[in-house]
Amino acid sequence: MEELQKTNRRNFIKAGGILSAAFALNINSFDAFATGRLQKITILHTNDVHSRIEPFPMDGSRNQGLGGTARRSALIKKIRAEQENVLLLDAGDIFQGTPYFNKYGGELELKLMSAMGYDATTLGNHDFDNGIEGFYKQLPHANFEVLIANYDLKNTALYQSTKPFKIFKKAGLKIGVFGIGIQLKGLVDPKNYGETQYLDPIAIANATASLLKNDHQCDLVICLSHLGYKYRDAIVSDQVLAASTKNIDLIIGGHTHSFLTVPEDVKNLGGQITTINQVGFAGINLGRVDYYFEPGKKKKLKLSTPYEINNWLDKS
C-alpha cells in the first residue's frame, strides 16, 4: 500500500495537477505526515563465515565457544519478532574453513543461510575454492540472491546465476543492494575463477550506486563488498571505495576479517556519509544497523553529519 502511495505521489508531481493530487493522496499519506511517522529498516549482516556451522570447539583456542549457526538463527528470529523490516545480508566467503566444506562442498552452508532467511550475499574469493562450477553446483541450495556488479561472468557457468544488484521493498522504502568483489588474480588459482573478468570496483560501484539512488530512486543504497576494510598499500579497500564514490549509504565489508569496534563513517565524494562495517569472521558476531526515515524533503546539512548516529539501539 505504501509503495503504491509513493508511486502515485511521484506520478502526480510529474502531472502537476491539483485534482490528480486530490485523487492520489489517500488517507495513509495524511497519516504519515500528520503523525510524522518514521519508517525503520533493520539491516543484519555477517561476513567471512567460512563454513563455521558449529561454534568454535572448546579447545583453548582464541575463539573457543564463539559463533554457531543455531545461535545466530535464534538471535535473528528474536530480532525479526521485534522488528518489522529486516534485511539479512552477507559479504561473501561463505565457503571454506571447516571440514563441512571439504566434505559437502558448501551445500550445508547455503541450506542454513536459506533457513535463516538471508536476502543476499556477494562472492568472496574463497567462494571460488571449488571452482566456478563448484559454486554453481551448490546454488540450488540457496534461496537468496548472489549479487556481484564488478565480475563479468558471462563466459562462465555462473552466467545469469548472479545479479549486479537487487532492489528490496520494505515499508514503502526501496533499498538497493549491490555486490563488489576483490581482484581474483594472485588471490585465487586461475583454474578456479576461469573466465571471470574483474572490473574496476570504484567505477562500477559509482555507476551502480548512482543507478540505484538516482534512476531507481532507492532510499537506501547498500554495497556488499569483499574488497577488505583497509590496506597499508594503495590497494582498493572499503575505505578507498567509500571516499571515492557517492550515493552509497552503507558498505558491509568482508575479506580482511576485521573486527571494527564501531562502524566507521566516511565522508564520501558527495559530502554525505558512507558507513563501513565489518564484524570479524566465522559468525562470531552479527552486525546490526538500523535506519530511520522520514518521508519528504532531504534535510539541509546543518551539522557535520546529516543524520543522527548512535552506537546503541533505541529502547523499545
Add this chain to the structure above:
Amino acid sequence: MGMIRLWIFILTATFLSSCSTQYAITKSNREEYSINDKIEVDSAIVRTYLPYKQKLDQEMTKVIGHTSVLLTKTSEFPESVLGNFFADAVFNQAKKLEPTIDFVFPTTKGGLRNDISKGPITVSGVFELMPFENQLVLFKLKGSDVLIILNYIALTNGQPVAGLRMNIKDKTPENIYINGKPFDVNQTYMVLTSDYIGNGGDDAKGFANPISRKNIGLLVRDALLKEVAELEFAGKKIEAKTDGRITKN
C-alpha cells in the same frame, strides 16, 4: 468536498511538489551482537545440520597424534611455531618422494588457517589448519628466480619455509643458506611449493619461469596428516619451535 478540505489538499500538494520523492534518513543506530553461549539455540537449525555432523564426526574426531606445544602463528615475527611445524612436516614427507628438494615454501602465512592446541591432534584440527585442496609442486628454478622468491619472503616479513635460512635486513634477504650451503645465484635449485603459490597466489613471485615444474602427487594436507600420524606411530609428540631460520636484524 468542503472548501477547507480542498485547501488542505492544495497546501499539501504545494508542499509535496517541493519535495524529493525519496525518504530521507534521519537517524542510524548501530549494534553488534556477540554470538556466544548466552544465546539460545535454534533447534530447527541443529536438526538440519545434525545428519551432516554425525557423518563428518565419525571421520574427523579421530585422534591421529599429539603436540607438546601450542602450534600458533604470528604475523609480528618472521617465523612462527606453526609455520615451522607446517614447513618441516611437508619437507619430511615430500623428501621421501623427491629426495632432491633444496627447500620448501609450502604455504604463505595467510594460508595457516587455524592454530593447533597443545594435546591431541584430530583429523579435523589438520583440516582446519589446511582446509585447501592444494597439491605440492616441485619447481626447478634458476638462482635468479630463487632470489625473487627470497625477496618476496623478505618483503612480506618472512614466510613458512624449511631447508632455507636467512636474515631480513631492510626488507631484503642476506646471509642466505639453502640446504646448508650459501646461496649461489648462478646455481639452479629444486623448490617445493603448493600449486596455489606456484600459480602466483598471495602475489608470490619467482615461479613464473621455471626450468621445469611437476606435480609430486601429494596434497599439502595429506603431507601434514602423514607426518602427524608417523610421529604418533613412533611414540613421539610434536616439539615444534622457532629456531632462527628466518631472523630480522
